[in-house]
Amino acid sequence: MKNDRKRTFMMITIPVLVLFFVFNTLPLIKGFMYSFTNFKGYGSYDFVGLRNYIDLFQDARVGKSYLFTFKFALVGTLIVNVLSLIMALALNNKIRFKSALRGIYFIPNILGGLVIGYIFGFIFTYILPAAGKAAGIGFLSNSWLSSTKWAWFAIVVVAAWQSIAMNTIIYISGLQTVPEDVYEAGSIDGATGWTKFKSLTFPLIMPFFSINMVLCMKNFLMAFDQIVALTNGGPAQSTESISYLIYKNGMDGGQFGFQSANAVLFFVVIVLISVFQLTVLGKKEEQL
Template identity: 35%
Template sequence: MTKKKNKNLSLLLFVAPALVVYIIFKLFPAISGVFYSMTDWNGLNKNYHFVGLNNFLEIFQDTDFWKSMFFTLKYVVVMVFAANILALLLAVGIESRRKAKGFFRTLFYMPNMISMIIGGYMWTFIFTKVCYYLADNWGLKFLDKSWIGDPKYSFLAIIIVSAWGSVGYLMIIYMAALQGVPAFLIEAAKLDGASSWQSFWRVTFPMIRHGVTICIFWTLNSAFQVFDVIYSLTGGGPGRATQSVAINIYEEAFTGNIRFGYATAKSTVLFLAVLLITAVQLSVMKRREQEL
């Protein structure tokens, strides 16, 4: 019993620094945010009034917030499919190679090492200058579009940049999962006459379900919180056509008529929505893993 206590204590000491940082910079702001969401605090004045659930009731009548929520949901759905399918295809393609695996891993992972604010401004130059140059001088007329100023194409531009920045990270997770699949199972499937697709779908994919769960979980959370890509590319425009919930909250809290308490109430609603969807996703994915 004493040995077990000492072991638990030593483990607690190891995680203590990270736990302290998490409590100070994550847990405490989250808990205090719930309190401030029920006040009219503007973020600067020491004096504020408790307004109860008035902020949350106002959210139901805030059409801009619900438009941004709808846009964010659309973005989340597209990103979950697009980013994970591309990442899995890249992982399978690189793992199937005999040479230059390290080169391709590095090549596709590099965008993840760049801040998406910087990446967004880089792609702004591509969409506004390079695409027009290629359309005018190389005859690539399909690139002659207002990628940022037209709502029809601005969403596509955001997806392209977001996928560019996140696929490399997801690819590494999928590659790690693929490397854990026993080679003899794939060889046995081939001996039984299975095609490459059948071998992947019937043998490999079920074995990497845990990797799929992790990647979908990560994509869901990051997509719901998307801010930097949209802010650097379109700023939420044209108008509010590409405004995510995070940008809507940012504008409420730090621009114009500053209403920090109301913005915090919106953050609480977003947190609850992400929590609910993530819980459902993890429950469904874990159940399928257990069935296998």
């Protein structure tokens, strides 16, 4: 009987591990190997040692894509978390039509990033400039998407529109874990408004803040769909995210080896950021 149990567990686990190895670890190892070659994606190739990695740090386009991705992810995460906290506090209030409103505000999250990107692309190209001209606001009367200064922010807006929905319901579920008597005790001590939020609510939903920071940051760092739909990396390569550049030059641009090195670097960066976030936020949680 005991053996049957052990054998069954093994017979499940081994195939699962093999499957995971073949389609996750193996390509990871291959990608790592390609990063030391000058492989174009076709034909023969040679090992070039660390050449690709040295070139990465001197390549202006790669540098630009890292700057764009970090700026995009930091600003996006900040905007999304501030707005979704406000939304969650509002939606958790004593309001009418609560479930209908929560349902509506979640819609952006279920829709695909690509199609949403196309729809917003039209709005940024035609509707917003038309509105800007009608209202006489010069800043709006040209399309953001054709401006090297503002195109990145247009992408932030679209990505945020979708992520806020997700982060809001996570914050709402966090707010619901705060027991009512904490507020009662707080109101006796005279805590209202901002003080109440800062010293009572926020510390209690800290774990949810951590989840949201990590999730949101990761999604923004890996942005792809919205960029394909809105700008294709332009204008003047000002909105190329790292994923987009790896896809574009690695798959079509004959830089398979070089972009593999870029992907390895990106992987290391993602791991470092996640570890950093988890330790910092974990410490904050412990203190509370």
